[in-house]
Amino acid sequence: MDFSFLSDPRYDVLGAFWVTVQLTVWSAIGAFILGVVLAAMRVCPVPLMRGFAGGVVNIVRNIPLTLIIIMMSQVIANQLGLRLATRQPGVNPQAFLDTQNFRLAVLGFIIYTSTFVCEAIRSGINTVPPGQAEAARAVGLTFTQVLGIVVLPQAIRAVVAPLGSVLIALIKNTTVASAIGVSEAALLMNTLLENEADKFTAVFLVIAAGFIVLALPTGLVFGSLAKKASVKR
């Protein structure tokens, strides 16, 4: 098998995976925050908020991620004129497009992934024994205090492992960003296959190995974190 393309300066394999990592990290942070907010809304005492969060989750989850990412670019940016990067006159417009598409992709991943984070945390809330919330209410805590001080910390500790699975799924999902031209691993593989079609097995093995290298440690770290974080009962 011929792996000579690895040393070819035209193909920046490490750079492409670095873009994958960046996409993952920014999306993960955003999705976690939005997911917690959605989960809090889904269990709050105000029926309208519950219904709204439930509706958002059920709608977004059932749309293919591909559709969301392409809509970000073709509808939200091109038709409705959302600008997430500034275009400087005199500078290569490609740089503006790259930043713009990267940020659009991150926004799309945040919206999509947050619904899975929300569902994971909600199932975590269900694992907290009712006695915890009852005791918290009995000492006079308000809903935000019950949720923020007592229930959510225990709920999140209980769902570290599922959140790890969501993160691994997110790493794999970042390949969808290739649909709007973000130069991450899948787009690099596409270019490689166009130019080096005869070495397609080697190309596949390299890209696959890259994803396994990213996913395996994530799984291991979250596995041990889950053990450490779990609430002893």
Place this chain on the structure above:
Amino acid sequence: MSERASVLYDIPGPRARRVNLIISIVFGIALAAALWWVLSVLASRNQLTAEKWSPFLDSKNWTTYLLPGLWATLEAAALSVAIALPVGALLGVARLSDHHWVRWPAGIIVEFFRSIPVIILMLFAFELWFFAFDAASPFAAVVIALVLYNGSVLAEVFRAGILAIPNGQTEAGFAIGLRKSQLMTIILLPQAITSMLPAVVSQLVVVVKDTALGGILVGYSELRRAGNISASSYGNPLPTYFVIAVIYIVINLLLGNLSTVVERKLRTRRGGPVVEVEAGAQTDLMAARQEILVFDEPGSASVMQQEERGFESRP
């Protein structure tokens, strides 16, 4: 959910009801304002004009682009599941084999294809097909990739389903003198298949959504890609993507409901374990960690479970 979540707050009294009402009104006004803002942006960009939306009254738009696209999506999804099911069963059973030379390769295959993005698999399958048959077939690429990925996911579902069957079934099978293969095909698999039906149905949602990946790099004309061509010929990307999203949501909500219905049916039937899966959840994430609830007639485990249930659903 509601009965369990209500443990987080007391049954609202007069004051709490007033506060909730105020928050509801404020939130409702904020939502209405947001909706108004979105509509005004859409209007200012000429997205709400009749000419942008009238193509959906044109039957040619449907027969040329959208319906063939929808058919392509459903065709690829159905064929993938039909092939992935036996592949998954085979891999799942192989992972439970007593022989390490069967167990290990099956485990490696399952873990490998589960941890690789489906787009990468599609690109590889496309090249492989081209190499083998000297013809480009986006359809084959999509189906092969989805079979490899979902076969591996379903293998884990099968394995969980078989492991969830009470040990007594295996012991009784051996006691009446069945061989291992007989035990698997006559006793364990039939029970596992019914118990994992809900998980399989909710995997359908994942498959339907994943067919859209075929439209990106390997050029399979599924619903999204077909819609894109329609959008550029009618000049209405926003309405077209809106309609496509609605189609996907309707299909997937129906599948999600089907999975819930199947699960409820299985729950009320006597005996047999049920592999529990949240409707529409990403099965690959959840399958391995599924809580496996055993609903058995009299037996210590089920009695414990019933007690727990009673405790949980207390208002």
